Amino acid sequence: MKNSKGLLKKAGLLMAILFVLGVVTVLTSAIAAEKYPARAVTVIHGFKAGGGSDQLAQVTQPFLEKVLKQRFVNVYKPGADGAITWKEVGKDTKPDGYTLTTCLTPKTQLNSMVNANSGYSMADFEPIANMLFDPGILVVSMDSKFKTFQELIDAAKKAPGQIRLSHSGNGGDDWYNGLMIAKLTGTSFNMVPFDGDAPAWQAAAGGHVEVCTTNVGVVTGLVQGKKLRGLAVYTEKRLPSISEVPTLKEMGVNLIEGSYRGYLAPKGTPKEIIDILADGLEKVSQDPQFKAACAAQNMVPDFKRGDAFKTFLAQEDEMLRKIVKEMKLAQ
Numbered sequence: 001m002k003n004s005k006g007l008l009k010k011a012g013l014l015m016a017i018l019f020v021l022g023v024v025t026v027l028t029s030a031i032a033a034e035k036y037p038a039r040a041v042t043v044i045h046g047f048k049a050g051g052g053s054d055q056l057a058q059v060t061q062p063f064l065e066k067v068l069k070q071r072f073v074n075v076y077k078p079g080a081d082g083a084i085t086w087k088e089v090g091k092d093t094k095p096d097g098y099t100l101t102t103c104l105t106p107k108t109q110l111n112s113m114v115n116a117n118s119g120y121s122m123a124d125f126e127p128i129a130n131m132l133f134d135p136g137i138l139v140v141s142m143d144s145k146f147k148t149f150q151e152l153i154d155a156a157k158k159a160p161g162q163i164r165l166s167h168s169g170n171g172g173d174d175w176y177n178g179l180m181i182a183k184l185t186g187t188s189f190n191m192v193p194f195d196g197d198a199p200a201w202q203a204a205a206g207g208h209v210e211v212c213t214t215n216v217g218v219v220t221g222l223v224q225g226k227k228l229r230g231l232a233v234y235t236e237k238r239l240p241s242i243s244e245v246p247t248l249k250e251m252g253v254n255l256i257e258g259s260y261r262g263y264l265a266p267k268g269t270p271k272e273i274i275d276i277l278a279d280g281l282e283k284v285s286q287d288p289q290f291k292a293a294c295a296a297q298n299m300v301p302d303f304k305r306g307d308a309f310k311t312f313l314a315q316e317d318e319m320l321r322k323i324v325k326e327m328k329l330a331q
Helices: 002-035 052-068 080-092 107-114 149-158 173-185 197-205 216-224 271-285 288-296 306-327
Strands: 041-045 072-076 099-105 125-141 164-167 190-193 211-215 228-233 258-266 300-305
Touching (some): 041 052, 052 072, 052 271, 080 258, 099 107, 099 306, 107 173, 125 149, 125 197, 125 271, 125 306, 164 173, 173 190, 173 211, 173 306, 197 228, 300 306
Parallel strands (some): 041 099, 164 211
Antiparallel strands (some): 099 258, 125 228, 125 258
16 A cells, blocks of 8 residues: 555656656747747758759848848758758758758759658658749750750750750759650750759850750849840740740640749757748748849749648659659659
């Protein structure tokens, strides 16, 4: 009987300790979130400056800094088409909200699916929010012999696998779009990967490759400034600021693609901090100046957070896995 009472007393004491610890944890988390962000937040990009990931940062973070009254510092660590950074943030970073990375759908998912050594998966992250959609575009140098999309395709059919097509890296959206264009037109290209959008389009501008598939937001100014010629955009309708560039659909190629861009935190980041970041980004998405900045570069504001963002990522994941299997893209 005494032993039973002793055990009950110990169990009660243990429950009390666990309760106190739980309360302390909740309070500590709430206090941390209340003060967040107390210092600068680092955003690590898996690509060089000037690409799509950086484009998201440059158009979004100046507004976010005003909303959250804190600096967001960009760090660029190119390599393995972003996998080095996504592995670092997803696997090796403290989940305290002070180190984030970008989510580039479908690139972030595709890289982990097709590259066996990527070292990360989407399960390593807490999705924060998607901010925008940046359509795809096919470009060549201004002195290229290819003046139209059809001329390019005709040449590719005459010399299968000979025309060099640059893209931002194996496993990314640009790589995927290049493969899809080849599949839908019955052609093949010599796919040339680079570490990010900037070196990919630079190779085309310099005549080191014949053509490049990239994103509209990355090269709008270059097309407008006659530094690159747009052959086709991967959109439903022509884009107002580069209306001379036709859509793939106009030429019978049913491909509407691009890059959805948002932010990720390491798995385990407190929900309170995720909510603070998502609240801030939502305010940015509603700012008329942010919308104007996106429109100037042909990027479409597309805000998703919470369950809506998670559902979107899950649906993309399911679709991409089917395509990877069908086209035997896994390496």
